[in-house]
Amino acid sequence: MFKLSTLSQAKLNTCHSDLILLINEVAKTEKCAVICGHRGKAEQEKAYNSGTSRAKWGQSKHNQMPSLAVDVVPLPLDWDNIESFEKLGNIIMEKAKELKINIKWGRDFTKLKDYPHFELV
């Protein structure tokens, strides 16, 4: 059985309990890593300035404590392999439905597709 890395688990633990439950369930069968849970002020400003996030501090669901958003990537990580992100994302959405957790996938954002991003509605 796959196990999230200690770093992934630590990041996941800054998230809402529904997201923790969901991603831990998915990680039982899917190799993945959590690259972002809660994002503090300095980190959000850095992400905004570098273009990784379009949200200013306070506008992102990552800025809540616990975080209402989580960024998850498939392993091995290959940013050009959109298919691997689609596959993992579909599994996460399926599992969320099963657990009756209402989430939105960043893939479905109209302005900027954000494949690793999942947030509570």
Ligand SMILES: [Zn+2]
């Ligand atoms: Zn995100």
